[in-house]
Amino acid sequence: MFAWFERRIDPYPSETPAMPPRGLWRFLLHYSHGAMPWLVALALFSGVIAVIEVMLFGWLGDLVDQLADTPREVFWQQEGARLTMMAVVLLIGLPALNLLASLVLHQSLMGNFPQRIRWQAHRYLLRQSIGYFQDEFAGRIAQRLMQTAxxxxxxxxKIMDVGSYVLIYFLGSLVLAGSQDWRLALPFAAWAAGYAIMLWQIVPRLGRVAQAQADARSQMTGRVVDSYTNIATVKLFSHSTREEAWMRDGMDGFLHTVHRQMRLSTIQDVALNVLNVALVGGVTALGLWLWTEGRVAVGAVAVAVPLALRLNNMSHWIMWEFASLFENIGTVRDGIASLALPRQVLDAPDARALQPGPGAVSFDHVTFRYAGPDGARPLAVLDDLTLHVAPGERVGLVGRSGAGKSTLVNLLLRFHDIEGGRITIDGQDIAGLTQDSLRAAIGVVTQDSSLLHRSVRDNVAYGRPDATEDEIADALRMAEAHGFVPGLSDSYGRYGLDAHVGERGVKLSGGQRQRIAIARVALKDAPILILDEATSALDSEVEAAIQSRLDMLMQGKTVIAIAHRLSTIAAMDRLIVMDAGRIVEQGSHGQLLAQGGLYARLWTRQSGGFLAADAAE
Structure with a gap:
């Protein structure tokens, strides 16, 4: 029985996630789509339960009147059938309905519903543009994902369950009290008006505070994660005290919202108690007066007073449920700000997969600029740049920081869309290709290769998940990583390939991380290879040891390499010298030295193999 209800909602829908709407109610409907039939079922069960509970009060009043008016000797004969029906409803019907409502609530909705939301939102965020993750704390995004679900x-x-129960229960109470005597409904109506005013005045404020609190909480969590992620930097600069102050500032922002929330809660609690005392006192006094005047029977008093006491007990629960509702609405609004954002780079509606080819890469009159703050248009990072790389050609990109080298590579990977011109691979415009197929054809080793907090095997096999153990071992040997991997271990007793490397590979040295990253790309074996300072984290001895391996890796591939240490790319087939987003020189190492231009000046100004700073130029 449990398993059947647990299977009613698919927590992992397979359809491609779309951008969530920005409006609150449309956002809620978007993520409630798969659970809606069961939310409606929950509302129906709650409504029926509310009707039965109100009817029981009515039957109680009738029972009191019958006990007062019916002789004992004929009571069971006259009332037996009705009492039997009440017993069936009370002892069988109501528990059965509560069982069904509980199964829908706990088995179908409580676990599967938020898991479905997390799955859909996570899949959408995974396909967000790279700039999205550069603008936010990773911890903040994760916190909002979990909170919003x-x-x-x-x-x-709460809308479907609590809302339907409360609405039907109160309307039923009003009708039941009025059916005894219309005047008995007046205290309930007055209480409802006061209750509505209080909800209108206090609960939306709680919602606004909750939205601010959700933002402050995610900010606080983001700061914690940022400090822990960069703990090595914190310790290297001896800034524990500074981090404490930065964290306290984030915590103070959160605590301020908590104090605002608790002040409103106290006001709400006091006002509600005053309303409830007035309701119970008013109903009791009015009921007794009407009974003494002979206007109502004793059963009417027996109905109205317990109803007032019941509402008195329910009112605190209802208020907190409504307050919680608006708090969660505030949290949803905060989540919309992160989750319902358009992707900056999208596949075209008719995008096709990249067709395998020899690996020719062309940039034709490419212009690109990053978006500036407040809509400002900064100077172009690349300005009418044209570059053709032949299949199998090895090209090195040279230039000062900010010349546009990394931007050129990011555009080839389509992390951003260009403003003008076109980029092609084997004659296929990358704007018309699927991003997945494009990036599957390009292997990249960057200067800061971060690893996943998984095993060494998982990290290397990330280049090709179906790789065999022998292929993984070959890739590690090619990257000169086979020597240190067997000696790795973690706190869970895992060794070698099974050892986990820590967040972003923090348990490994920079050189070890780089060699694992090189092994990963070697296993991927893509026809186009990008090396962005690929050996920058290696010492000279290790670099020399794997340089021949990199030469093997580059064989038969189209290679674009970026390096500030010019000696590492001097042997490339062609060197492209960039300055201010343009190509200013190109040729072999010897040709460029002979020209005596920018490349020659950069070469002569190197100290220890690195570009010297030249602020004047």
Whole structure:
């Protein structure tokens, strides 16, 4: 029985996730789509339960009147059938309905519903543009993802479950009290008006505070994660005290929202107690007066007073449920700010997969600039740049920092869309290709190769998940990583290929991380290879040891290499010298030295193999 209800909602839908709407209610409907039939079922069960509970009060009043008016000797004969029906409803019907409501609530919705939201939102975020993750704390994004999933569930369930129960229960109470005597409904109506005013005045404020609190909480979490992720830097600069102050500032922002929330909660609690005392006192006094005047029977008093006491007990729960509803609405609004953002780089509607080819790369009159703050248009990073790389050609990009080398590579990977011109691979415009197929054809080793917090095997096989153990071992040997991997271990007793490397590979040295990254790219075996300072983290001895391996890796591939240490790329087939987003020189190492231009000046100004700073130029 449990398993059947647990399978009613698919927590991992396979359809491609679309951008969530920006509006609150459309956002809620978007993520409630797969759970909506069961949310409606929950609302129906809750409504029926509310009707039965109100009817029981009515039957109680009738029972009191019958006990007062019916002789004992004929009571069971006259009332037996009705009492039997009440018993069936009370002892069988109500528990059965509560069982069904509980199964829908706990088995179908509580776990699967937020998991479905997390899955859909996570899949959408994974396909977000690279700039999205550069602008946010990773911890903040993760916190909002988790918070928003739970908040959407709570808002949807409170509206459908609590909302239907409370509405039907109160309307039923009003009708039941009025059916005894219309005047008995007046205290309930007055209480409802006061209750509505209080909800209108206090609960939206709680919602606004909750939105601010959700933002402050994610900011606080983001700061914690940022400090822990960069703990080595914190310790190297002896800034523990500074980090404490930075963290306290984030915590103070969160605590301020908590104090605002608790002040509103106290005001709400006091006002609600005053309303409830007035309701119970008013109903009791009015009921007794009407009974003494002979206007109502004793059963009417027996109905109205317990109803007032019941609402008195329920009112605190209802208020907190509504407050929680608006708090969760605030959290959802905060989540919308991160989750419902358009992707900056999209596949074209008719995008096709890249067709395998020899690996020719062309940049034709490419112009690109990064978006400036407040809509400002900064100077172009690349300005009408044209570059053709033949299949199998090895090209080195040279230039000062900011010349546009890394931007050129990022555009080839289509991390950004160009403003003008076109980029092609084997004559295929990358703007018309799927991003996955494009990047599958390009292997990249960057100067800061971060690893996944998984095993060495998983990190290397990330280049080709179906690789065999022998192929993984060959890739490690090619990258000169086979010597240190067997000696790796972690706190869980895993060794060698099974050892986990820590967040971003923090448990390895920079050179070890780089060699694992090189092994990963070697296993991928893509026809186009990008080396962005690929040996920058290696010492001279290790670099010399794997340089021949890199030469093997580059064989038969189209290679674009970036290096500030010019000696590492001097042997390339062609060197492209960039300055201010343009190609100013190109040729072999010897040709460029003979020209006596920018490359020659950079070469002569190197100290220890690195570009010397020249602020004047």
């Amino acid at each position: 739970l908040a959407v569930r709570e808002v949807a369930m």
